[in-house]
Amino acid sequence: MNVAINTVAVIGSGTMGAGIAEVAAAAGQQVLLHDISADALSRAVAAMRQRLEDRVARGRLSADDAGRMLARIVPVADLAALAAADLVIEAAAENLEIKKTLFSRLGEICPPRTLLTSNTSSISVTAIAAGVKHPERVAGVHFFNPAPVMKLVEVVSGMATSAEVVEQLCQCVARWGKQPVRCQSTPGFIVNRVARPFYAEAWRALEEQVAPPEAIDAALREAGRFPMGPLALTDLIGQDVNFAVTCSVFNAFWQERRFLPSLLQQELVLAGRFGKKSGHGVYRWPQGAPEVALAAAADDACAAARVTQNRDVVTHAVWIELDEVVLAVTTGETAQAMSARLQRPVVLMDHSEGDLVAVAAAAGNRPGETQKAVRYLQQQGKRVLVVADYPGLLVWRTVAMLVNEALDALQKGVASEADINTAMRLGVNYPRGPLQWGEQLGWQRVLQLLENLQRHYGEERYRPCSLLRQRALLESSYES
Structure with missing residues (x-):
């Protein structure tokens, strides 16, 4: 299957759908933007026009280019009109049954050459494709928010997805100025899976009263060089959204303990303290995290x-x-x-x-x-x-857990080492890929730290994966 992608259809005119439509239109594609709500379509086009006008006013886009981009985006109310598309990108509700129904209809409406993709962040592409005519053309194309700005796109293969379709999608998003990474359909794909310890270890430190939230965030931000502290980031994402993703990954992995959700985060969600959007989460907004209390100058x-x-x-x-x-x-x-x-x-x-x-x-x-x-x-x-006496402290144990999770994903064939590193650098702006970090810090040191954490807690959560043990042994043999 080799399709010339000239017309792109986007289903869903919310933040992600409108952003993806803007990306495709900026690259010169004809875009059909569909939503079941005519009002939502009108609002999306009006918001897009305003964003483009703002860019023109700031000198970042010419008025002619803005006009051409808007002209390429055609709102369509009838799903049947998407039969003209070479590529369909679904960005509708994150619900498996809704997606299965929609893709089954698309399989009937669209000719076999049309590539059918979902922007899902957590739902199995294999499950979405089940029951679709020609399931080899169904894949995931997971953009990151905001889609016009973020460079990364996870191109996700379901069990039936053909290699040719993946290659075409990678070439397509690369032409759109994005960086594709390939991965298999697995809970959380690359980024939402490997990133779980970044949040989980911060919640555990807060629950165990190791330090106040602003100190935990400062350590990860200023000592670990992460772009934001994990607790402030969950406030920005939305505590309800971040908690839902954690629960989804936890349940999809049959309640694997290393993905265990935080009871403290659940309390915030139950209280309606969703973070920045509600004015109160871990922090009060708009001021965010208060000043960090550092040690006074010693005598x-x-x-x-x-x-x-x-x-x-x-x-x-x-x-x-x-x-x-x-x-x-x-x-x-x-x-x-x-x-x-x-x-x-x-x-x-x-x-x-x-x-x-x-x-x-x-x-x-x-x-x-x-x-x-x-x-x-x-x-x-x-x-x-x-901070309080805490095994592995804050940055070291977080990085070790990220390295361990990335190695587990690599060992299980989720993605290549290069794509895992690229995904974490571009998708969540980590200072380096977790596997690069593991090599720099030393596999034996990472293994030793996790073994000590496992011994301290007596929990499976800190179990080193077998690939980490193998790399530590190889490192040891090189040094001897």
């Missing part, structure tokens, strides 16, 4: 500590000795557990790629001992965020 008397290096005979990690105080990067133990093992005061550091670093002290430390570590880090130009 200059701490500056006289003798600084040496040593190595942990158990974890093999190098630590810094400040007189009797051990300052080390977390390996997934609590500071108290390490202190009990070494019979010394311990302060643990989180992973940091910025000037902010989170630290946790053993409960048995005297104040002056912890202050030695704070002072040392401040002398290195770091702003110090002190």
Whole structure:
């Protein structure tokens, strides 16, 4: 099957549907925009006209180009008119039964050469295609919001989707200026699956009262270099929307514990505290997250500590000795557990790629001992965020869980390593792909941290996937 894609039909004139129609029209395609509501169609076209006029006013688009784009978008009330389309993109309600009914009708209306696709973010493409005539032409094309801005498109294969159709769709979205990644139909596809730990670990830290929400967000944003903190991001997405996606992935994976939804997030949803759109979520809006309380400048008397290096005979990690105080990067133990093992005061550091670093002290430390570590880090130009003693701290355990989930997706054939990294960089703007991160930090270190978390909690949630174990063994053999 090789179809010249000249006319594109978009079903659904909401935010995503209108955005996809705009993308296709900007690339020179004739677009048929369909909605069951004539009023919704009128509002969508009026909103699109306003957005284009704003771009013209800002000098980002010529008036002639804006006029041509709008002329290419033709509102159609009758579904039968979509028979003229070479490619149909459905962006209607996220409901399997609605989609199955719609695609069954499209299979009757559209000739066999028409490619039928869904912009679904979580529903099985295999299930959507079941019962459709010529199911090999059915695929997913998952755009990210806002579609005219975001570069990523997940091109999703169902069980029956042909390789030729996937190749055509990838070429098509690339011509539209987007970056396609290929993946198999699996719960959450790439981005919504691999990203779950980013939110889940933040909710767990908040539930366990490790730090206030603004501190958790600051650590992930400023030390981890994520574009937004996870809790602020769920407020922006909408707590109801983010919670629904988490529940969908959790249930689709037969309640796999690493996707367990947060009871605290559920409470926010039940209270109607949906985030920015309701004026209150984790934070009150429009002001958002308050200032973060950092450690005060340590007493200059701490500056006289003798600084040496040593190595942990158990974890093999190098630590810094400040007189009797051990300052080390977390390996997934609590500071108290390490202190009990070494019979010394311990302060643990989180992973940091910025000037902010989170630290946790053993409960048995005297104040002056912890202050030695704070002072040392401040002398290195770091702003110090002190949190409760928490295994793996905030950034390290989040990154380790992202790496683990990405490796699990890779091992199960969801997508290639390159496409997983690209999807997470472009789809959610992570500073690097999770598999690139794992290689940089070291597979053995990621494995050790997860094993320590699993030992601490006694939970399947932190079980390292077998591909992580394989990569850690290979890394070990290269080093020996």
